[in-house]
Amino acid sequence: MRRSKAALLGTIGALVFTACSNVETAKESGATPVSASAVDIPVDTSVREALFVDPHSYSTEEAKVNSLHWEAEVDFDAEVIRATANWTLEEGHGDTVIFDSKALDISSVAVDGEQVDFELSGPDELLGSALAVPVSPSAKEVSITYATTEHAEALQWYPRELTQGKRQPFLFTQSQAILARTWVPCQDRPGVRFTYTAKVKVPKETLALMSASNPSVKNEEGIYEFSMPQPIPSYLLALGVGDLEFIAIGERSGVYAEPEMVRNAAFEFAQTEDMIIKAESLYGPYYWGRYDMLVLPPSFPFGGMENPRLTFLTPTVVVGDRSLVSLIAHELAHSWSGNLVTNATWNDFWINEGFTVYFEMRIMELLYGADYADMLEALSYDDLQQGLVDMLENDPEATRLKQDLAGRNPDDGVNVIAYDKGFHFLKLCENTLGRDRWDAFLKSYFDRYKFKTMVTEVFLGELAKEMTAEEWQKIGVEQWVYGKGLPANCPPAISNRFVQVDEGVKMMLGVDPDAANAKELVYLDQKTTLRWSTHEWLRYIRGLQAGGATVGHYALADANYGFSGSPNPEVIAAWYTAVLSTDYRGYDEAIFRNKVNSFLRSVGRRKFIVPMYESMLAGDEQRQTWAKQVYMEARASYHPLAQQTLDKIFEDYL
Numbered sequence: 111m112r113r114s115k116a117a118l119l120g121t122i123g124a125l126v127f128t129a130c131s132n133v134e135t136a137k138e139s140g141a142t143p144v145s146a147s148a149v150d151i152p153v154d155t156s157v158r159e160a161l162f163v164d165p166h167s168y169s170t171e172e173a174k175v176n177s178l179h180w181e182a183e184v185d186f187d188a189e190v191i192r193a194t195a196n197w198t199l200e201e202g203h204g205d206t207v208i209f210d211s212k213a214l215d216i217s218s219v220a221v222d223g224e225q226v227d228f229e230l231s232g233p234d235e236l237l238g239s240a241l242a243v244p245v246s247p248s249a250k251e252v253s254i255t256y257a258t259t260e261h262a263e264a265l266q267w268y269p270r271e272l273t274q275g276k277r278q279p280f281l282f283t284q285s286q287a288i289l290a291r292t293w294v295p296c297q298d299r300p301g302v303r304f305t306y307t308a309k310v311k312v313p314k315e316t317l318a319l320m321s322a323s324n325p326s327v328k329n330e331e332g333i334y335e336f337s338m339p340q341p342i343p344s345y346l347l348a349l350g351v352g353d354l355e356f357i358a359i360g361e362r363s364g365v366y367a368e369p370e371m372v373r374n375a376a377f378e379f380a381q382t383e384d385m386i387i388k389a390e391s392l393y394g395p396y397y398w399g400r401y402d403m404l405v406l407p408p409s410f411p412f413g414g415m416e417n418p419r420l421t422f423l424t425p426t427v428v429v430g431d432r433s434l435v436s437l438i439a440h441e442l443a444h445s446w447s448g449n450l451v452t453n454a455t456w457n458d459f460w461i462n463e464g465f466t467v468y469f470e471m472r473i474m475e476l477l478y479g480a481d482y483a484d485m486l487e488a489l490s491y492d493d494l495q496q497g498l499v500d501m502l503e504n505d506p507e508a509t510r511l512k513q514d515l516a517g518r519n520p521d522d523g524v525n526v527i528a529y530d531k532g533f534h535f536l537k538l539c540e541n542t543l544g545r546d547r548w549d550a551f552l553k554s555y556f557d558r559y560k561f562k563t564m565v566t567e568v569f570l571g572e573l574a575k576e577m578t579a580e581e582w583q584k585i586g587v588e589q590w591v592y593g594k595g596l597p598a599n600c601p602p603a604i605s606n607r608f609v610q611v612d613e614g615v616k617m618m619l620g621v622d623p624d625a626a627n628a629k630e631l632v633y634l635d636q637k638t639t640l641r642w643s644t645h646e647w648l649r650y651i652r653g654l655q656a657g658g659a660t661v662g663h664y665a666l667a668d669a670n671y672g673f674s675g676s677p678n679p680e681v682i683a684a685w686y687t688a689v690l691s692t693d694y695r696g697y698d699e700a701i702f703r704n705k706v707n708s709f710l711r712s713v714g715r716r717k718f719i720v721p722m723y724e725s726m727l728a729g730d731e732q733r734q735t736w737a738k739q740v741y742m743e744a745r746a747s748y749h750p751l752a753q754q755t756l757d758k759i760f761e762d763y764l
Contacts, residue, residue: 464532
């Protein structure tokens with residue numbers, strides 16, 4: 111039975127300084143639960159079990175899988191994957207194995223080679239159906255033969271006309287958070303890990319890749335075999351198929367992309383091997399063998415997805431100057447925080463992302479210096495402050511690090527709380543304990559819990575063993591984890607490189623854009639701005655928006671710095687969003703609208719398109735009509751995850 115957050119907090123009490131060790135985790139690691147010497151948090155067995163209950167999966171602890179052999183054929187003409195998933199069961203299982211399934215056409219199920227009857231529950235809109243398979247105590251394998259359907263939310267079938275080369279269609283998956291069940295029947299929760307092998311047939315003109323060992327060239331048969339010997343959760347299952355080439359960029363790293371993109375991508379990501387070495391120097395060995403990357407079509411809804419051995423990336427980071435490689439650092443950091451030590455349920459999503467943002471900052475500091483990392487921290491703080499304004503007004507419960515997402519889409523937890531509040535909490539821990547002590551703690555943490563799952567309360571137990579009672583109270587751990595909003599002791603985000611940027615914003619806002627000589631004024635020395643990174647330009651644009659810049663100010667800034675002609679999608683998206691928040695009419699309206707239309711129809715990254723649409727919808731009726739028109743034309747090219755997000759935003763307007 112799932113217990114509410116209030117019940118759990120009541121049992122855990124005020125989280126007085128103590129250690130709580132989860133029984134199941136302790137059994138897995140072979141360790142004996144140990145309490146800190148200072149104080150003791152009483153957490154009984156029933157509460158420990160409740161903490162690991164996953165409200166987003168039908169599967170149970172009584173019968174779990176531990177390995178998968180997947181055989182599949184990808185049919186681009188029908189836009190269907192036909193496959194058989196052969197699951198090996200853990201020993202000592204019960205008499206029924208339950209899998210998660212959503213929008214799958216299941217034709218047969220066999221147990222140890224013998225066909226059996228199975229039950230498929232009525233579909234839930236969010237969770238799909240429970241696939242219940244009867245098994246004997248000695249059963250070892252369950253084989254499920256099925257086909258995907260047009261409602262498979264994880265699959266993006268991309269027509270050849272929209273690819274760069276326009277030669278072959280493209281297919282990619284996005285399993286996180288609970289979409290793996292739409293292309294593979296599985297126990298779709300991060301608390302279940304399994305190894306896998308696969309054999310996949312695709313059109314011979316295309317190359318198939320998975321989150322596993324991968325080929326580097328196409329073969330004549332179009333049949334590829336894969337192996338992932340390290341146990342992973344289902345959300346890290348991944349498949350990509352297209353007209354792809356590979357370029358090695360290091361001993362353990364390389365990039366896949368369409369031929370038209372692959373060389374540019376190899377240049378952009380050339381520092382990846384150095385990042386791996388620096389990451390290992392911080393928190394221990396890279397356990398996944400290779401770290402390769404696949405550049406996807408622009409409809410990919412995220413910046414990146416940390417699939418082991420094959421990170422998926424948006425093409426919007428390939429801008430020619432390596433200015434957006436912090437995204438690579440982020441996805442690489444997931445090889446420790448997330449892939450190696452994984453949140454046991456989506457209620458603990460900050461365990462994945464907060465740690466990863468922290469790790470990303472440390473990698474970037476080693477790569478480019480403290481001043482560079484300070485800029486990233488300041489932007490993270492800005493994002494957090496901006497996100498909190500809306501969340502505290504509309505959903506204050508969502509501002510807690512420890513979430514209760516039962517009955518909700520776990521994708522709702524993909525926000526600034528998990529990423530940025532989580533990061534600033536860990537940064538405060540570093541500041542309080544000192545970097546050397548904090549690094550030793552994290553390195554030990556990743557080592558002891560590698561290939562295991564983690565919940566907030568178990569992590570707090572580990573943290574409690576490291577801290578003194580005074581340090582625990584100074585940080586205010588309970589308030590950070592279970593409290594709403596942002597505690598007052600959040601570390602200040604100060605960037606020396608942003609001082610000059612902020613002065614430039616003040617100069618621009620101090621100008622009367624209607625003055626006769628306004629266009630002749632030079633606001634910042636070009637020698638200065640030529641040295642600016644993407645992050646400084648983002649700070650500048652955000653500063654104009656926060657300072658109430660008018661359309662005239664934006665026109666002047668564009669005349670001086672050429673924002674509307676930038677080749678950098680990160681800058682362009684921020685720029686369009688800011689200008690759209692003004693009465694942009696009078697800002698070369700026809701040209702501007704055409705550029706916005708083109709961008710929204712060619713890019714599907716949620717980080718870019720959602721704020722732009724929101725700015726349009728916040729305007730008058732004419733602007734809302736424009737937004738609806740663009741969205742209805744562009745919607746089909748967006749990934750289902752982006753469609754879901756935008757459908758909610760547009761539901762009051764369509």
